[in-house]
Amino acid sequence: MRLLKSLVLLSLILVSNAVAGKVNTSNYWKCYHRVGGSWDFGRVPSACDISAFGDASYVYAQFGPIIFNDNNPRTAEKKKYINNQFALIRDAARDYLSMRKPSSSQRERDEWGRAVLAITHQETFMTHYRTATDNRLKMIRGDYGHGHGMMQVDDRWHFTEINEGKGWQIFDNITYALEIFYAGWQKAQTASCVPSSTSWRSRSRAAYSVYNGGSSKVCRWTNPNDTWARNDKHFKEKYDAKGWEPYVSDLNAPSILNTQCYMLGNEYCANVDADDEANWENRLLKLPNANICLFKDEAFTCVEQEKDAPCLSQKLSIQTDSSMLQLSTQAASRYPITLHERTLCQEEIRDLYTIAQSFRPVLDINLRSTPGGALIGKVSQTKVYQVLDFEVRDAQLHKRYYKVKEGDLYGYIYAGKLSDVAAWTTAVEHSELEDLVIAMTGDSIRIVPQSGINLRDDLGELLGHVPYDSVKEILAIKVTSSSNNIYYKVSQDNTLGWIYAGRLLPDSSLPSWTTLDSRANITPDPSDPDTQEPTDPQTPPASRETQAGDTVSIIPVSGINLRDINGVLLANVPQNTRIEILDIRVEGSNEQIYYKVSFNAQVGWIYAGYRLPQSTLENWTQRVSEGAIDDTEGSNGGVDSPVTPTNDQFALEENLWWTNLHSCKNRSCKTQDYLFGPKLESFCLARTCDYIAGSFSIVKSEDIWTQIKLNDSEKIGWIKTKLIKKNN
Secondary structure (H helix, E strand, O other): HHHHHHHHHHHHHHHHHHHHHOOOOOOOOOOOOEEEOOOOOOOOOOOOEEHHOOHHHHHHHHHHHHEEEEOOOOHHHHHHHHHHHHHHHHHHHHHHHHOOOOOOHHHHHHHHHHHHHHHHHHOOOOOOOEOOOOOOEEEEEEOOEEEEEOOOOOOOHHHHHHHHOOOOOOHHHHHHHHHHHHHHHHHHOOOOOOOOOOOOOHHHHHHHHHHHHHHHHHOOOOOOOOOOOOHHHHHHHHHHOOOOOOHHHOOOOOOOOOOHHHHOOOOOOOOOOOHHHHHHOOOOOEEEOOOEEEOOOOEEEOOOOOOHHHHHHHHHHHHHHHHEEEEEEHHHHHEEEEEEEOOOHHHHOOOOOOOOEEEEOOOOEEEEEEOOOEEEEEEEOOEEEOOOOEEEEEOOOOOOEEEEEEOOOEEEEEOOOOOOOHOOEEEEEEEHOOOOOOOOOOOEEOEEEEEEEEEOOOOOOOEEEEEEEEEEEEEEEEEOOOEEEEEEEEEEEOOOEEEEEEEOOOOOOOOOOEEEEEEOOOOOOOOOOOOOOOOOOOOOOOOOOOOOOOOOEEEEOOOOEEEEOOEEEEEOOOOOOOOEOEEEEEOOOOOEEEEEEOOOOOOOOEEEEEOOOOOOOOOEEEEEEEEOOOOOOOOOOOOOOOOHHOOOEEEEEEEEEEEEEEOOOOOOEEEEEEEEEOOOOEEEOOEEEOOOOOOEEEEEEEEEEEEEOOOOOOOEEEEEHHEEEEEE
């Protein structure tokens, strides 16, 4: 589960912080427009603007019911606040322990929850968010401003985590603090001052001593002469009295927020039954594999990560309500799934820069650790920066944030919304960039690993090897996955292919793979085979893509169907036919290419493959010249795909189709079975499809691959999605 992975990471962070030591932040560091308060629920002093660390508009939208409003009548506001905050803390504590320690008994979860409630009472009277009389959104800052949030995470000992949001975002604040408390909870069960693991009161007090004083202080609560004995005494009083209960109308009332969803690390959550399809409309849906989806036309359309959700919303013309539902495995398996790469955002969001693009700020802009997060510096309008990551927020306004490098700092800047992007940044040429992170087309790079880097084709199959210390000119660049993996297209031994050059997220690994050798193009050496163009006259130059006016040759043995603009079949263009391209159109997130051509006095469109995520254009046509048209009369009966069954392109020849069932999403994976069946107008009913030997069920679809289960043998594997699309 994602939470458990996060908790393991938190444990490592806590250990690393202990080694890193203390950061001497000043009192009331980044505490703007500080206000006082009273030692009561919801209003503990002091409170400072949340905008120094987080996005106030996000808090109002997601956590409105748990914000204490100083402008409302105090008694009624206090009662409402305690009721909502109590249920949230109770449920968050329960959800944490259930996932952190699945073997825990109900009694242990109840006692753990009581101890957590006592901590929140002891630390801040359950105070976290507050709208002050100046109408600015605040968060609690105790201990001269060093303690952040309800759980009082100290910026001197947890500096990095405070800048990452563990202070201002209430569920991150709770989860981070509970990991510290859990360490004490586990340590206390074997401490000499705790009679047994079920001595709940003693165990709770010992765990609090660790939480407040460190691992060595597990029995501090037994020493009335300790410097901090008063903290243990006050915790005991809160634990025994349960002072929150008199204000709570119903101790069993559910939380007004979907705590389980937020505790799983989701940014947007709705408090409804997630598996009820009636609640899916206009809501983001999170699948068990963490993909983020929208539901439309009996299918899930998805992206890998939540920050790309506005791009998904734009593609499907769905205005979401800024809430998210976490679906169960059963619910997620009801419908087919299509997963899009991050390039969807450039397709759907106007004027959004691509990763590696260069730009200049129009004005000095704040640099923040995360989009809308902690302020760490500024970028200058006198410099040029390179985009290392992007994030779009607000499905309607399309606010965009770019990750950049400023000196030794990496952070995000706000770059405007759809209506005013020109007022924030302007695109510039790559040559103007001084602080280059990602090498670009035309630059020369040197190979860093002593073992060299493998050269692969568009489908990931091995073509060759680029040795250590080789210098190569970059012919193209592509970025894939949520880690922003970088690939460079280069030539090695007269072969074009892609080399992996590292990732950008969460931290850049690019220097471990290649270094910049020169910003200028490599001057070709006629004696160097790596720099020579192929001599085969049938092979087009790699300097540009095929365009209107070029002549191409048809590759598939069964030809390619010619269709009108509505998809109606006009004719078949046979293999090896040379034909001039009259126009080109691009469709879909994977950039499907269609060529407009004239054949046998009929003008129509032929399919020519797709560019993304890995190009298949070379399977369909080959550019041979920019010369005359060479129409060749052919026969009908072709298909809209290449026919090469041996390399996993399905075939429709005579009246049959066939395909291999692979163990993973790659043609090089093990073949588990061999399927074939009759060519029909439709061979799938709902999510079950027929073939000669039986039937298979569709598990999920991810762009060019679909996972299926053979119903007779329960065997699970992958086939090409186009097989189903072409015959259903």
